[in-house]
Amino acid sequence: MSDLALTIRCETVNDAQAIERLHERTFGPGRFALSAYRLREHVDHLAELSFTARIGTLLVGSVRQLPILVGDTPALLLGPLTVEPPFRGRGVGRALLDRALGDAKAKGHRLVLLVGDADYYARVGFKPIAKGRVTMPGPVDPKRLLVAELADDAFAGVEGAIRPDWSFAREA
Template sequence: MTYQFMPERPSDGPLIDPLLDRTFGLERHGKTVYRLREDIRPVETLSYVAVHEDDSLLASIRYWPIRIAQMPAILLGPLAVEPAQQGRGIGKGLVYHSLTEARKQGYSICVVVGDPGYYVPFGFQPAVSYGLILPGPVDPPRFQVLELKPGALDGVQGLIGREENAALSAGGEDQDSVRQVS
């Protein structure tokens, strides 16, 4: 199967919520991380999709601006892959591609709530051991953090909160990058 990664397009927006429903179900809206995303726009320069050669949407990844105490950071997720296409490396490719872009754009800390078996290979570590706290219930092993810049977490701890300035951006280099994958 041939697909490509590209920045999320306006035409992808209406397709992403149904993809998330198929992937995670409607109960996803009750999770703590959704409260951090409510009424906040995702980071535009880190919103990517995987698109099949026929232009159909295969997967989506978004990041959200957050703060750890007063330190800006990003929240990865949701990452959604069309259920029939899971297990083909599309999601892992999107994570790798988007984390690479996040580093290029100058972001220093990324938080995720997800399967440790999936995210640890990217370098994510338990967030609780760094003294990070989410503003609601979370399964501690699923709450993880990644330094995008070495030493970014030195002295950073505390409550993770919403970034009320939804226009947070650390650059925007290479946002038009498209990668073909076969």
């Protein structure tokens, strides 16, 4: 990333359209059928824990975090994490992850879950969740369901259905 003048900052309401276009380009229309999107239908991501990556004024990446519950345990769902294809493999995703996880920990969050590639996310501390320990609203490859503990033993004894944290629900 040394050749990139990258700036990571909190997402703002003014970023919404550019991020939606980035998601459209990188994930396509099928993204709405994914289980993780079902969790996002009625609860917004936390802007103070969601970030953009820019080179100058160009948005090149984004990561969001959504408040969820695993059983009765508060957690965050990380994602989507996306980087414009020409900037992949240059540390943009890692910089976004480091900021998202670091700020979540600093704000007292203890658990972050995601659905993604175990090899990629292992670099920042994510580990696979034992099959059947938690369930998503819809089909998910159990090998892609991952957790990062931001506090020692934060995942000990945690199990159950993953659902939105309705205390953050949008007003109708």
